[in-house]
Amino acid sequence: MTAANRFPGKLNLRTGKVDMSHGSGGRASAQLIEQLFVKHLDNPLLAQGNDGTVFPSPGEQLVMSTDSHVISPLFFPGGNIGSLAVHGTVNDLAMSGARPLYLSAGFILEEGFPLADLNTIVASMAQAATAAGVQIITGDTKVVEKGKGDGVFINTAGVGVVDSRRQISGERAQAGDVVIVSGSMGDHGVAIMSSRENLEFETTIESDSAALNGLIADMLATEADIHCLRDPTRGGLATTLNELAQQSGVGIKLKEQAIPIKPAVHAACELLGLDPLYVANEGKLICICPAKQAQQLLAVMRQHPLGSDAAIIGEVIEDPHHFVQMETAFGGNRIVDWLAGEQLPRIC
């Protein structure tokens, strides 16, 4: 008996919808797994078909991370929840200096969600995983009644391997270090917000959603002593720098004019009443390193397509208050505080 005649019904990927039986663990669940998930994600590890997937340990020191994705809308300029769910966890792993290798994927589907959209989302996950050099090796699907979810939520967890001599951590920033960003700030959040509000600008603002492990591999290859790497997602550059300042017990001084922000993102932020420093990014990183190695790192980053606009935006200073402050374009000075309250919900 083959899989084909074991589940004689074919999923209708054009007009079909998710129903409660797809989460039952029975025949309909198996059909959804075989005809949609496995179709896109197939690899020898996933094909083990057990509740847990066995794989050889990739090294002596490993990294694990997880991220749930609840973005609204599910499809946006520059990506969708599927590609975002892969990039999110790949990046969280890479920020430890790890090589991301294996992902799990957990789907929470709302009854009535179009199978055609799910098919597109899973195809994007597969594509993003291949591009990032990771494999989705285990998964889970649940279905909730209509009105108890929001289309689809995706959790990804991941495992990577890191050279045990590396010590990249949020607590390693020290006075005299410089702060580098890999490119323009705010693109992802503004793309989502524009798409949510149906705003049309002269040029479409695309999310920067991307896997940063390739860029980081190039940076690690320089043998520079990178102290911190972190991706400024929810809460944006401002909140992430405050986290790092707090964790390392230092202050950070930024130069407003040095922070790369696209004119279209600036304009959209003014219209939407947002501060681009607090807007989420999904394909950018912050790197903190000794000043004397900054130029070398910057040159390497600019060689990579995801780092072509990399810039030094500030320096780490001693500050018992652990403030992030910024020299404004007009020569003034202001405190750049943590995000308080919410600026943009459901952004990732």
Added chain:
Amino acid sequence: MTAANRFPGKLNLRTGKVDMSHGSGGRASAQLIEQLFVKHLDNPLLAQGNDGTVFPSPGEQLVMSTDSHVISPLFFPGGNIGSLAVHGTVNDLAMSGARPLYLSAGFILEEGFPLADLNTIVASMAQAATAAGVQIITGDTKVVEKGKGDGVFINTAGVGVVDSRRQISGERAQAGDVVIVSGSMGDHGVAIMSSRENLEFETTIESDSAALNGLIADMLATEADIHCLRDPTRGGLATTLNELAQQSGVGIKLKEQAIPIKPAVHAACELLGLDPLYVANEGKLICICPAKQAQQLLAVMRQHPLGSDAAIIGEVIEDPHHFVQMETAFGGNRIVDWLAGEQLPRIC
């Protein structure tokens, strides 16, 4: 500056509610993490405080698994979504013969969810993790608007280590093997359903939700050649045995009278119109092993509190159709098919 005066507001764990700012990545998110999640889950690995958590590889061969939990109601006799989320992934890992070690936890909270309930749930997770000997080493929290979720969904993913000489897999059942279950079938699903329908029975039926890694460790210590281990969760015993028969290319023959089912569960199933063979379990396992090692394994299982009602319920036979069939209490024979459609939604 200490954490205490960095976030001067204290979470109100008596009457407070989740609001959108708890998912923003800013100050309120940090407050929720420090005052609720870290309070219960604290351990040296989680305390690294980076996006990914670094840990030494526990061995040469690893196992990864994931499970999202969307159970309704969130609290039920014998547990809640927090303990269940730990048991679910611990068990999925253990079914490969692995020693579960590290979990990630991803929360999707609905705006307005009581912080007191979240506090209880996270405390249960911490307790379940400690009891099972695993650590929650990384996490993520998202918040969705009221009406876009259902209180709380929890994804856990996990990593364990498995002896590379072990080959426990759903494809290893072979004719002549016997089928053992570790205890009574249907307790979890009936507990959830009774609680959902507000049914009162003479004795409260409790979920069997439990971590099975301790029982499995005792079984592995016998050095018996265990071919398959699987926990009969969604879809129950019937569906799980069909999966195993399919994966191994064999048939399975059960004896109805040998299958342990509590009288109260039987009675509740009759009332609810359910077949206990299709009802979910969350603290039971199916073991398939060579007949000559079954008695030894059974004796060891019965020594463990979670295996005291273990029983041999059938045998593996040759069958080109890969059917699961059952000799009924009256001496008849029936096919025990895959679950078709849905019997019990939102059960785990």
